[in-house]
Amino acid sequence: MTGANGYLGAAVTETLRDSGYEVVGLIHNNRSRVPDGVPVRSADLLDPSSLCAAVHGIDVVCHLAGLTRVRESFTDPERYFDVNAAGTVALLRAMASEGVGAMVFASTAAIYGAPERQPMTEDLPDNPPHPYAASKQAAEQAIEAESRTGRLTAVILRLFNIAGGPDPDSTRILPRILAAAAGDSPTLTLNGDGSSVRDYVYIADAAKAFGAALATMPDHGTCVRYNIGSGVGTSVRQLIDVASQVTGRDIPIEHRPAVAEPPRLVSDSSRARNELGWTAPTSDIESMIRDAWSARR
Template sequence: MTGATGYVGSAVVRELRVRGHEPVPSCQRLSEPFELRDVDAVIHLAAAARVRESFHDPLSYWETNVGGTLNLLKGLQGQRFLLASTGTVYRPSEAPLTEESAREPSSPYSASKAAAEDVVAWTARSGRIGATTLRLFNVAGGGDKDTTRVITRAVACAAGTAPGMEVYGDGTAVRDFVHVRDVAAAFVVALEACEVGTSSVYNVGCTPASVRDVLDSVASVTGRAVDVSWKPAVPGEARSLRADASRLRALGWEPRSSALDEIVTDQWLALAPAPGPGPSR
């Protein structure tokens, strides 16, 4: 398992153990070919994953996200392979996105993930592996420390650990959020359904919400307003990215912690802010 000590990876490791699996974290560099012995599946979570950074250094994103995936696949024969991808591979749409929706990556990051998806799918089609790609939308909660993510940033601002946040546009752009624990459960459900010689794709998302919805939720849960600097909208920014996760739900996945207020509350409690105004009810 790559990325086992990361934000999502740590949650996946815990969920695998609860479900009776034995995760084996990889300490090997993605830039080197892997020797994978005595494992029946690989969960590939490690990646370069900052959208804005990818515009400045696209080659390293392709080297890590595509090259690293290739190095893993070269060491496989007869195992199952799960790839963490992203909902940003899709062409934006006002309608919920299904797994058959058109892909149209809008950054080097999402383009590298789309390319990795293709390599994995073609390898499965050859009969060499079984493959599952999970397209994660906006993962949140669980003590996330990445303040480039909107819920994490807003809660950090309320807690006083970040000075404020910038919002581009009018705050009505909608994204799909899902708790990291529910993401971990999705990986286990998908792993148990994966078979050698097959290739599947699943959306992992749950709760559509706008930036303004997030700000309102943070204020309601914490009793503290978020200091926001409003900026002009970014040209070409998607107005809506919502996931249709019915295919994953059909496997038995049922998100349990992904209501917006639940995610915000969980993140707030994980930060253990200094004493002050508590949640308003």
């Protein structure tokens, strides 16, 4: 499990361990969020020499390590391609060297860009709107190319907006809303009127998608892709209103001019439901916000 110390990686690690898998966490230099009892190995995606030892004796790699902040990717695109794209290539090379022939890759639905057709299905063309999405697209292309050699079987999970639990990323919308509710931030800055709609999936539901992928790995030489989202659209304004109800607190808002952004981005995850048997039964907004608020407090 690369990225085992991350927000999603720790949740996936715990879910797979509790499902009976023998999980080994790959970390850089910190295991503070890795569940107790899970052994760890240290390696760096930018240090290819460390990766062979890290994957030695492993059956399947769940690859979740990477950089994820959109705005940061505009100011430092080279680093995003180094870690997300070149780091994935280095990992694939180490896996081939050690005879590890299966991967589940955490990708992003941002690669679709802003298609007019909603909800979004897996057959839409790619149109990455920023360096972060482009770097993940490049990683996907490397995985798909490796699978065509016959050395690898792979499942790519294009994740929508993960929410709930102890999210450490203060740039995401729900942590920002709850910071304003808690008084840790004086106001919530909001571009426009909050009408943009997004698909939020509860982190526990997203974590279960990795177990579903492991249980239905395709044949060697195959790479398949699935959308992982709730299929429900929620506006920023709705998030704020429900957060105020859950927390019992007013959320002060500082309105800023609207910026150009897609009005609606929602998943069609029926392929994952039909082929993986995966669903998102607990991805309702109130439950996600209640869970995130509890974790914050």
